[in-house]
Amino acid sequence: MAKTLFERIADKEIPAVLLHEDEQCIAFADIDPQAPVHFLVVPRKPIPSLDHLEAGDEELVGHLFTVAKQVAKAQGLRKGYRAVFNCGEDAFQTVPHLHLHILGGRKMGWPPG
Ligand code: 5GP
Numbered sequence: 001m002a003k004t005l006f007e008r009i010a011d012k013e014i015p016a017v018l019l020h021e022d023e024q025c026i027a028f029a030d031i032d033p034q035a036p037v038h039f040l041v042v043p044r045k046p047i048p049s050l051d052h053l054e055a056g057d058e059e060l061v062g063h064l065f066t067v068a069k070q071v072a073k074a075q076g077l078r079k080g081y082r083a084v085f086n087c088g089e090d091a092f093q094t095v096p097h098l099h100l101h102i103l104g105g106r107k108m109g110w111p112p113g
Pocket of ligand 1: 005014016017028029030031032033085086092093094095096
């Protein structure tokens with residue numbers, strides 16, 4: 001099976017501004033930021049989307065949130081941030097490898113578009 005784009009970033013085949021890495025996940029700056037701070041937290045396991053989570057993935061997903069919080073703090077997001085999983089076509093998921101968006105550094109609108 002061909003590697004996903006984010007597996008290739010995790011394997012350093014494609015450059016990215018890496019903000020965190022461990023055995024389970026990586027975090028890196030989004031190439032097309034939608035806020036002053038915009039990074040992605042991505043499991044090394046190539047789960048296609050939130051819809052594809054299986055029993056046993058709970059700890060991994062919890063770890064993604066813990067890393068998101070730590071990186072958000074390291075990026076200076078003191079006044080809050082938004083955490084988003086786009087899942088599937090209607091949510092405009094464009095990369096079929098689970099990723100948590102963290103956006104901050106400006107006031108967010110609600111509801112999201
Ligand atoms: P999605 O639309 O699937 O929720 O989000 C995919 C995100 O990946 C987008 O925000 C897009 O800008 C980002 N992205 C796509 N290709 C690359 C890349 O090659 N490098 C980085 N750093 N981000 C990427």
